[in-house]
Amino acid sequence: MRIATWNVNSIRARLPIALDWIQAQRPDVLLLQEIKTLEFPEMEFASLGYQIAYVGQKSYNGVAILSLHPMQDVIKALPGDPADDHSRYIEATVEGVRVASIYLPNGNPVASDKFPYKLRWMDRLYAHVEGLLEREMPVALGGDYNVIPEPKDCYDPRAWEGDALYRPESRGAFRALQHLGYVDAFRALHPQPHYYTFWDYFGNWERDQGIRIDHFLLSPQAADRLTECSIDREPRAREKPSDHTPVIVTLS
């Protein structure tokens, strides 16, 4: 079973690239973030055989799960704060695997209320995915975590000091998820430094100065089945790309 995650930075702006990519790769499940619309363009993907569950929002945020197989028990918000109106979390069961599409808050500027919002959101995520472990089933939490886990996950750690993506609180909260028993799938298979999933639009792609912030966290039952995890840089090299590129995980 192949599951991919991709922050597309607007599904409408990315429609040609996304349709090309999904036809070329045919993942069983594709988790999308930042669809940036209230209404997902479902028809185009349905005609390729994909079922779609999503929670949209005007202009900002928005997450989706596209699946070649039926989805069960969809939830469309991260529990823990009914007043949180950002569309940043959706979860479903596909072929016995619990999958989530996560768009974790950026958190910048750190001096604003956005940073405590990010940390509170990570606390809610911790509480929720701790509960998922009790199901003792494979869980794959994919998405844009907006966290650079370690120095080797960026080109120049000094450039990121003090940034919400690299602050000790953010990295600590990500590490806490791992300490619950969730495995960073890409890192487990690729210990080498300088693998990236995001490059800004200011020339960092050309210089290959990126950051690794899109991740799959796997429950023990999913990690036992982990055979492959890769970053597909091809969509980032195209015309009018997203600033993120897909990560694909394979479970036996």
Added chain:
DNA sequence: ATGCCTATTGTGAATAGA
């Protein structure tokens, strides 16, 4: 450190991203 670019809303310039 900031925002060189991109996207959205909506039709000009502000907001957000990371």
